[in-house]
Amino acid sequence: MTEPAMMKGIPGTRDEGRKRLVLIVEDDFVNREILKANLEAEYEILCAGAGDVALKMIVEHSETLSLVLLDLNLPGMKGLDLLREIKKDMDLSRIPVIVLTSDTESEVDSLLSGASDFIPKPYPRQEIVLARIRRSIELSENRDLIRWTERDHLTGLYNREYFYRYVDQYDTWHPDEGTDAVVLDVSRFHVINERFGKAYGDEILRRIGAELYAIVHEKGGIACRREADTFQVYCPHMTDYASLAERVTAAACQEAAGRVRIRIGVCTCADKASDTERRFDRAKSAADSIRNSYTESVAIYNDDLRRKEMHAGRLMDDFQNALAQKQFIVYYQPKYRVQSPEPVLGGAEALVRWKHPELGMVSPGDFIPLFERTGLIRELDNYVWREAGAQIRRWKDQFGISIPVSVNVSRIDMLDPELTETLCGVVKENGLEFSDLHLEITESAYTEDSERIIQVVSGLRKLGFRIEMDDFGSGYSSLNMIIKLPFDLLKLDMGFIRYAFSPEGDTGILAIMMQIARYLSVPMIAEGVETEEQMLKLKELGCDIVQGYYFSRPVPAEEFEKFIKTGGNEAC
Amino acid sequence: MLTVNALRAWGANVDEALVRCLNNENFYVMLVGKAIKDPQFEKLKEACEAGDLEQGFEAAHSLKGMMANLALTPILQPVEKITELLRARTETDYAPLVEEILEQRRRLAEQL
Numbered sequence: 087m088t089e090p091a092m093m094k095g096i097p098g099t100r101d102e103g104r105k106r107l108v109l110i111v112e113d114d115f116v117n118r119e120i121l122k123a124n125l126e127a128e129y130e131i132l133c134a135g136a137g138d139v140a141l142k143m144i145v146e147h148s149e150t151l152s153l154v155l156l157d158l159n160l161p162g163m164k165g166l167d168l169l170r171e172i173k174k175d176m177d178l179s180r181i182p183v184i185v186l187t188s189d190t191e192s193e194v195d196s197l198l199s200g201a202s203d204f205i206p207k208p209y210p211r212q213e214i215v216l217a218r219i220r221r222s223i224e225l226s227e228n229r230d231l232i233r234w235t236e237r238d239h240l241t242g243l244y245n246r247e248y249f250y251r252y253v254d255q256y257d258t259w260h261p262d263e264g265t266d267a268v269v270l271d272v273s274r275f276h277v278i279n280e281r282f283g284k285a286y287g288d289e290i291l292r293r294i295g296a297e298l299y300a301i302v303h304e305k306g307g308i309a310c311r312r313e314a315d316t317f318q319v320y321c322p323h324m325t326d327y328a329s330l331a332e333r334v335t336a337a338a339c340q341e342a343a344g345r346v347r348i349r350i351g352v353c354t355c356a357d358k359a360s361d362t363e364r365r366f367d368r369a370k371s372a373a374d375s376i377r378n379s380y381t382e383s384v385a386i387y388n389d390d391l392r393r394k395e396m397h398a399g400r401l402m403d404d405f406q407n408a409l410a411q412k413q414f415i416v417y418y419q420p421k422y423r424v425q426s427p428e429p430v431l432g433g434a435e436a437l438v439r440w441k442h443p444e445l446g447m448v449s450p451g452d453f454i455p456l457f458e459r460t461g462l463i464r465e466l467d468n469y470v471w472r473e474a475g476a477q478i479r480r481w482k483d484q485f486g487i488s489i490p491v492s493v494n495v496s497r498i499d500m501l502d503p504e505l506t507e508t509l510c511g512v513v514k515e516n517g518l519e520f521s522d523l524h525l526e527i528t529e530s531a532y533t534e535d536s537e538r539i540i541q542v543v544s545g546l547r548k549l550g551f552r553i554e555m556d557d558f559g560s561g562y563s564s565l566n567m568i569i570k571l572p573f574d575l576l577k578l579d580m581g582f583i584r585y586a587f588s589p590e591g592d593t594g595i596l597a598i599m600m601q602i603a604r605y606l607s608v609p610m611i612a613e614g615v616e617t618e619e620q621m622l623k624l625k626e627l628g629c630d631i632v633q634g635y636y637f638s639r640p641v642p643a644e645e646f647e648k649f650i651k652t653g654g655n656e657a658c
Numbered sequence: 659m660l661t662v663n664a665l666r667a668w669g670a671n672v673d674e675a676l677v678r679c680l681n682n683e684n685f686y687v688m689l690v691g692k693a694i695k696d697p698q699f700e701k702l703k704e705a706c707e708a709g710d711l712e713q714g715f716e717a718a719h720s721l722k723g724m725m726a727n728l729a730l731t732p733i734l735q736p737v738e739k740i741t742e743l744l745r746a747r748t749e750t751d752y753a754p755l756v757e758e759i760l761e762q763r764r765r766l767a768e769q770l
Contacts, residue, residue, distance in 0.1 A: 113720075114696075114720055114723060114724050115689075115692055115696075116689045116692060116693050116696075116724045116727060116728060117723055117724060117727055119685075119689060120678055120679060120689065120727050123679065123680055123682070123685060124678075124680065157723075159716065159719050159720055159723070186723075188719070188722055188723050188726060189719075207722075207723040207726055207727060208674075208678065208723075208726035208727045208729065209678055209727055211677050211678070212677075212678075212680065
């Protein structure tokens with residue numbers, strides 16, 4: 087709802103003194119004229135003689151209409167049907183409706199369908215009619231003012247703070263009802279905003295809001311916009327959330343199926359003794375657990391997720407100690423140049439491992455995504471850069487050669503204003519060349535805040551750092567965009583290797599990727615190469631550098647030295 | 659010409675209706691003139707003759723509201739009776755009640 091509609095005619099606002107607009111929906115001339123005569127000194131009057139005409143007028147004047155007086159016995163669309171149409175629409179439902187009826191039976195139906203009040207026929211005297219109308223409008227305007235503070239202004243749903251209060255209220259009055267805490271997220275919403283603009287993104291959010299409003303109107307419950315592209319619903323227990331996901335997805339984007347993907351996390355039959363926000367945090371965890379799945383749209387919070395959360399919490403708690411005690415160990419995986427008759431060591435990738443005193447070796451798959459989400463990755467990356475810098479120095483001193491080491495630079499590092507200074511510090515403190523340190527930046531990082539990232543990366547490249555575009559082919563860059571990005575090497579996404587050498591795959595796609603690298607005049611690195619067959623094929627296709635278990639798994643620095651001693655050296 | 663006095667003599671509760679019409683006699687008389695020409699009278703007759711109780715109810719219900727607001731008691735009373743019978747979809751001979759309604763309407767129309 088927009089501000090002008092909310093503030094219309096409220097005493098003390100800019101509209102003071104203007105007549106409020108009232109719509110009389112009545113097909114009988116006599117009744118209509120009597121009512122009009124009774125009201126026109128105080129109100130601006132619109133009249134409609136049929137339900138469908140009235141609905142059009144209500145939609146047209148939804149921003150300014152203060153009240154609808156509705157006869158139930160209309161030709162065509164009946165009064166009660168019109169009332170239900172008004173009440174199920176989020177924008178129209180704010181307009182109070184007073185029903186005009188000569189039947190006491192209809193009064194109950196009307197009130198249950200959302201009427202604010204009723205005026206009997208024959209009409210009572212003018213003072214009574216006016217008093218009832220004034221009271222309904224006043225109540226509605228007061229409610230509008232409250233709504234303005236408790237609603238999210240884009241979607242019209244509750245905002246998060248008020249939502250939790252209404253959930254508590256709901257529980258108070260439905261203590262024995264099984265209820266679900268539901269979180270809905272739009273997958274990769276930032277990409278929609280980026281591709282189609284913020285106005286279109288907002289429109290998608292509005293549509294989702296309207297559909298959720300309709301759903302809780304039908305099934306009971308409460309809905310809110312939690313933040314950005316995340317919504318919450320508290321409702322009686324349901325079993326079929328896949329249909330709900332489909333319904334909201336369809337409503338969000340009718341013009342291009344598949345453009346919007348909704349994922350739902352549910353904390354079912356929420357334990358009412360537990361804190362309200364926690365129930366929704368659990369539902370959010372469930373929704374996040376399928377963030378990267380393109381086949382699942384619903385996740386239910388369960389013991390497995392709970393264990394994972396507890397584990398994640400433990401890792402977060404232990405992080406600072408682990409840094410201080412150097413529990414993080416940098417491993418090195420060799421990269422070989424393969425276009426020479428014999429493979430030649432070209433460098434290494436630094437990969438962090440966590441040797442936890444109680445949990446043993448913690449898988450990077452457990453902690454890297456977690457630290458990326460929580461921002462701790464910045465401290466960890468800094469640690470790895472320092473460790474790798476020192477190791478390059480040691481190898482220089484020990485063997486008299488430079489082994490370039492590539493390190494990961496996460497998305498969040500790009501936002502660090504001290505990034506360049508920190509990386510330069512690593513180079514200077516260890517007396518390295520800038521080209522000794524390769525920076526791996528994932529392709530999708532470029533698409534998120536392209537201009538800023540391009541500026542930062544270009545600056546680093548000018549200094550002499552070598553830039554590897556990691557996971558090439560998995561992001562959303564157009565070829566047109568790739569040409570403009572600053573990088574020195576392309577690192578093929580592992581998915582291509584897996585696909586190309588799977589039973590149903592073929593290596594044609596690899597050939598195309600190699601052609602792109604050649605066109606851009608940059609070397610191509612293939613990682614995740616496990617067999618001789620894969621290595622030879624990549625070599626044949628013109629791949630320059632290969633990394634993977636075929637040559638070696640990532641190993642501690644001391645173990646890596648054997649590759650330096652035996653593998654020749656030609657820095658890549 | 660229809661007058662307030664003639665309406666009173668016919669049986670309308672003029673005082674009650676005038677309160678609703680803001681004591682504007684001309685307005686009241688104008689509305690009565692419109693009401694007695696309302697097509698719902700014919701619809702009621704046709705529906706009852708055809709045994710279409712649903713349409714009959716719609717017409718009777720509509721007339722009831724109008725007659726009540728104008729306090730045209732001699733028509734209102736049989737209209738209220740027929741409305742309730744039709745609401746319950748009672749299988750009965752509606753002709754006498756319809757005739758009474760139309761007769762009162764004719765008597766009123768003679769005042770015009």
